[in-house]
Amino acid sequence: MTPTKTGFANSLWNFFCSLKLTIFLLIGLSAASIIGTVVPQNAAPAQYAKIYSEATVQLFNALDFFDMYHSWWFILLLYLLTLNLVACSLKRLPRDWKIFTAPTVAMDEEMEKSLSLVRHCKMPGSSAKLRDMLGVFLTREFAAPVVTGGEGRYYLFAQKSLYSRLGVYVLHFSIIIIFIGAMIGSYFGYKAYVNIEEGSESSVVYRRTASAGQMETPEQIAARAIDLGFTVRCESFSISYYDNGSPREYKSVLSVIENGRTVVDRRPVIVNSPLTYRGITFYQSSYSPADDPVFHLTVRSGKDGTGRKITARHGERVSLPGGSSLQVIEYTDDIKPFFPQLSGPAVRMAVMPKSGETQILLLLKNYPDFDLQRGGELAFTYDGMDQKWRTGLQVAKDPGVWIVWLGCCLMVAGIFMAFFLSHRRIWVRIENGRVSIGGATNKNQPAFQIFFDTLTDKLKAM
Amino acid sequence: MSSSFLFNVATLSYLVSMVVFFAFLGSRNKTIGLAGSIAASFGLIVQTAAIGLRWKESYDLGHGHAPLSNLYESVVFFAWTIIFIYVLIDFRYKYRAVGAFVVPFAFLGMAWAQLGLNSGIEPLVPALQSNWLLYHVITCFLGYAAFAVACGVSIMYLIKSKYEVGNGNAKSGGIMSLFPSTKFLDDLNYKAIMLGFPLLTLGIITGAAWADYAWGSYWSWDPKETWSLIVWFIYAAFLHARITRGWVGRRAAILSIIGFAATIFCYLGVNLLLSGLHSYGGG
Numbered sequence: 245m246t247p248t249k250t251g252f253a254n255s256l257w258n259f260f261c262s263l264k265l266t267i268f269l270l271i272g273l274s275a276a277s278i279i280g281t282v283v284p285q286n287a288a289p290a291q292y293a294k295i296y297s298e299a300t301v302q303l304f305n306a307l308d309f310f311d312m313y314h315s316w317w318f319i320l321l322l323y324l325l326t327l328n329l330v331a332c333s334l335k336r337l338p339r340d341w342k343i344f345t346a347p348t349v350a351m352d353e354e355m356e357k358s359l360s361l362v363r364h365c366k367m368p369g370s371s372a373k374l375r376d377m378l379g380v381f382l383t384r385e386f387a388a389p390v391v392t393g394g395e396g397r398y399y400l401f402a403q404k405s406l407y408s409r410l411g412v413y414v415l416h417f418s419i420i421i422i423f424i425g426a427m428i429g430s431y432f433g434y435k436a437y438v439n440i441e442e443g444s445e446s447s448v449v450y451r452r453t454a455s456a457g458q459m460e461t462p463e464q465i466a467a468r469a470i471d472l473g474f475t476v477r478c479e480s481f482s483i484s485y486y487d488n489g490s491p492r493e494y495k496s497v498l499s500v501i502e503n504g505r506t507v508v509d510r511r512p513v514i515v516n517s518p519l520t521y522r523g524i525t526f527y528q529s530s531y532s533p534a535d536d537p538v539f540h541l542t543v544r545s546g547k548d549g550t551g552r553k554i555t556a557r558h559g560e561r562v563s564l565p566g567g568s569s570l571q572v573i574e575y576t577d578d579i580k581p582f583f584p585q586l587s588g589p590a591v592r593m594a595v596m597p598k599s600g601e602t603q604i605l606l607l608l609k610n611y612p613d614f615d616l617q618r619g620g621e622l623a624f625t626y627d628g629m630d631q632k633w634r635t636g637l638q639v640a641k642d643p644g645v646w647i648v649w650l651g652c653c654l655m656v657a658g659i660f661m662a663f664f665l666s667h668r669r670i671w672v673r674i675e676n677g678r679v680s681i682g683g684a685t686n687k688n689q690p691a692f693q694i695f696f697d698t699l700t701d702k703l704k705a706m
Numbered sequence: 707m708s709s710s711f712l713f714n715v716a717t718l719s720y721l722v723s724m725v726v727f728f729a730f731l732g733s734r735n736k737t738i739g740l741a742g743s744i745a746a747s748f749g750l751i752v753q754t755a756a757i758g759l760r761w762k763e764s765y766d767l768g769h770g771h772a773p774l775s776n777l778y779e780s781v782v783f784f785a786w787t788i789i790f791i792y793v794l795i796d797f798r799y800k801y802r803a804v805g806a807f808v809v810p811f812a813f814l815g816m817a818w819a820q821l822g823l824n825s826g827i828e829p830l831v832p833a834l835q836s837n838w839l840l841y842h843v844i845t846c847f848l849g850y851a852a853f854a855v856a857c858g859v860s861i862m863y864l865i866k867s868k869y870e871v872g873n874g875n876a877k878s879g880g881i882m883s884l885f886p887s888t889k890f891l892d893d894l895n896y897k898a899i900m901l902g903f904p905l906l907t908l909g910i911i912t913g914a915a916w917a918d919y920a921w922g923s924y925w926s927w928d929p930k931e932t933w934s935l936i937v938w939f940i941y942a943a944f945l946h947a948r949i950t951r952g953w954v955g956r957r958a959a960i961l962s963i964i965g966f967a968a969t970i971f972c973y974l975g976v977n978l979l980l981s982g983l984h985s986y987g988g989g
Binding site: 263266267270271273274277278280281282285313426435486487488490491492493494514515516518525527528529638639640642645648649652655656659660663664 | 768769828829831832833835836900903904907908911914915918919920921922923924925927929932933935936939940942943946947949968976980
């Protein structure tokens with residue numbers, strides 16, 4: 245920053261201040277980022293072996309291509325970009341600082357030459373009178389001016405959107421804020437998951453790591469466990485569907501128990517509506533059956549017609565009155581895709597008489613008389629099923645996330661200030677009935693020129 | 707009247723507009739240029755109505771949602787944003803020749819959507835049931851459209867500058883006289899990117915906010931996220947390169963075209979060629 249630096253420090257400083265470095269880093273980061281979108285990241289070794297030759301795997305491993313965005317060289321590029329933008333901001337700060345703290349308020353003849361927009365006109369009246377009149381005019385048409393000078397020679401200076409010059413600093417600073425937030429998140433937060441069966445609970449969650457999901461010993465899994473300090477209970481899990489069979493909603497009803505007290509009672513958690521407790525957020529992420537489903541059936545013997553309720557687990561052989569038995573083979577929540585004229589849940593089951601051939605029956609929940617029409621010795625109805633689910637929750641703790649959002653807000657504000665606002669300045673010099681007006685903007689010259697021309701025309705018309 | 711019919715009318719209008727703009731380049735007749743603009747504006751109005759009608763139709767089906775949920779709807783919206791931004795520029799500057807290089811993007815998008823994509827109105831899957839969908843998609847696509855305009859203008863710049871180099875600046879006849887000056891094209895390229903960059907930034911931020919709310923992670927280096935960052939880096943490089951001397955004109959035009967190619971890859975390539983979290987993958 246100062247010219248007294250040694251040669252090396254100076255050239256290092258210049259290196260980090262250079263816009264060429266910025267452009268190189270931005271293009272370099274884009275090109276490097278492509279790698280990680282083509283090479284699968286953090287996949288299982290077996291998967292890599294399938295895609296790449298052994299030599300390629302070794303090379304990619306050495307280059308950290310399999311976890312590219314966390315590799316030392318990618319992080320280095322991000323650090324260099326940060327250093328670069330800090331250095332560039334520091335370099336231009338003194339010049340802008342002066343514009344803020346000690347603006348040029350008097351346009352003398354020398355300074356006038358540096359302005360591209362200057363008009364002169366003759367106006368009647370004393371300098372003091374012109375000064376007051378122009379002060380009112382500028383306040384009305386542009387902004388309240390600062391008046392200096394004296395003894396028949398006066399200077400007026402007015403400016404608008406001075407703070408827009410801060411935009412570029414705010415924008416660059418916001419990137420650093422976002423990085424800080426991301427670092428806080430990665431040091432003090434975690435990404436984890438937990439699977440909880442309906443009706444049961446967990447007070448630990450499991451950290452997601454690159455090796456998660458691969459063959460692990462119980463000790464390895466235990467090493468990833470994080471104690472929540474409270475207990476999450478899955479009261480229930482359910483799925484609902486649209487008419488066309490696509491999923492409408494996955495819902496876990498969760499309760500939180502802390503020190504034996506229920507602090508969150510039966511809060512539904514769906515996708516796009518997570519539950520946060522003590523800075524830890526639970527997201528609906530996946531589900532799986534916890535158990536074989538249990539089917540509820542009614543069996544009537546053809547003679548008397550009195551029904552008897554029976555339950556059968558999927559695949560389980562259940563004895564029936566009269567010595568025969570049944571077994572549910574398959575089931576569906578909706579028969580429509582198979583028989584478009586029918587709808588609702590259905591089961592297919594095998595009925596095995598004491599002797600003779602096994603019969604395969606289809607039962608429909610929405611049509612209880614369906615099997616009666618078969619006219620068999622036994623008639624069945626399908627009353628419904630119970631499926632015990634296990635909900636899969638994504639668990640995240642990120643104390644840095646609010647800093648990231650703060651950074652994002654600053655970024656939007658900075659972009660708005662830097663892109664769409666311009667610092668516009670007007671100078672006036674009054675001397676011997678001669679009025680000189682100069683104008684300058686740091687951006688959008690054509691629009692300012694139109695404004696400047698209109699302003700001076702108005703003045704001349706006075 | 708169905709939204710599908712109106713979309714066909716809009717597509718046809720863009721085809722007419724494109725052909726008329728080409729004829730305008732050939733004939734240099736100002737009335738023909740005006741006709742091209744009118745056709746594009748008419749198409750925009752019809753398409754706006756069609757999008758509104760499709761929105762209503764989804765409510766009639768019992769699972770109403772904004773028509774921004776799958777590949778078909780996003781391509782249609784992309785075409786709409788391109789024409790929207792083009793019509794704004796046309797009103798402002800009245801350089802009709804720009805239409806010949808911008809309207810084709812919208813026409814190709816609409817033709818692909820109407821002929822090659824599944825246009826059924828599907829209910830929203832749980833992951834998309836969020837207001838963030840609206841903010842995220844609208845900001846992203848307005849940004850993409852601004853980049854499309856910048857790309858069209860940059861192609862014009864390259865053609866015009868090549869001609870100027872070949873013939874000197876003296877002669878002003880031929881099609882080239884219809885092209886705005888290279889200075890104007892360069893400036894318009896810059897202005898379009900100045901508009902697109904903030905919108906893309908908002909699109910990335912709203913996407914990150916939504917990802918955090920839905921999945922618990924605002925950034926996970928998913929291919930879509932990464933490609934949006936690549937696009938952001940390229941245009942950031944463009945804006946910084948402009949501050950230094952020597953990166954205006956030809957080099958800026960080429961960087962703008964590369965930026966739009968990356969944008970299209972981010973939008974379509976990632977879904978069609980790579981895997982990721984965005985729902986309309988594979989169309």
